[in-house]
Amino acid sequence: MLIVAALGGNALLRRGEPMTAENQRSNVRRAASVLAALIGEGHSVVITHGNGPQVGLLALQAAANPDHGAFPLDVLGAESAGMIGYVIEQELGNLLRDRLFATLLTQVKVDPHDPAFTHPTKPIGPVYDETMARRLAGERGWQIAPDGDKWRRVVPSPRPLEILEAPVISFLIEREVVVICTGGGGVPVVEGADGSLCGVEAVIDKDLASSLLARQLKADMLLMLTDVDAVYTGYGTPNAHALRRVTATEISGRNFPAGSMGPKVSAAIEFTEATGKPAAIGRLDDALAIVKGERGTWFDSGSSPTGSAGG
16 A cells, blocks of 8 residues: 655654754654554555754754855755655664665645735744744744744745656655655745746645645555644543544534644545545554554545555
8 A cells, every 4th residue: 555654743853842953863763663664564655744843943043144144945945854854764774674765855836826925824943932932023024823832933835736756756666665755845846937946935734745745646545643643623622522534524614723733634635535545644653553544533435444545
């Protein structure tokens, strides 16, 4: 079974942890053991990952040296994708020494007129208390928004239209290469009238890009791994209820936070509606059980997990 497995930024760097190389390496090692188990079960796995904490940190570092000019977000996104992909590839390679791996920087086409450019929603970088966030926003021209009980910088997040390297990824999959790609949702680019490409100042949502990638690759399953065990209604309230199995029709009218679970649910719905195949959301450590339909939240057309996933 071909699975596109999307690792959330918080699965790679836990909420509230200092953004150190040691912490990131430790969390990637944990994620690699889970992914290696999936591969060991005989699945073909394409790995995507978030980069929100990391790209935000790189942006802060760039801003600390304004005399040399700050790199734009597309370049920082590529930098963070290479950094995270390198660590994932190395840790997986240490566990599966007989397999081939490749980390691929991935360009993703977006619409230059996407309304997201005037309504930033994607959180990046560290979390702050409200006072600090408002001070930094004033000093640096940021836009900010609540993220749980904290605040973060938010940037434009246009919808992905096409994964430009999908044919290369398919080529590698056919040769049994484990591909790590679409890091941070991929590098956002727009196409000029002459067909040339140019990066834009934005961050693409990793889950929406992973859903698009899974459709372009004709994957059997989209698996989104994060730091919560399922999709909840009323999350964070006394009436919180975990959703275990839903169809796109059942969940479409419900609202979920735009900066976190909302894009995951939208990504799952888009993949399931387009393909008739299952998508699932759940905790990283539960990945094997999620694929078997035993944990997490499943989105499908109502048939059994084994049948829906194609075996």
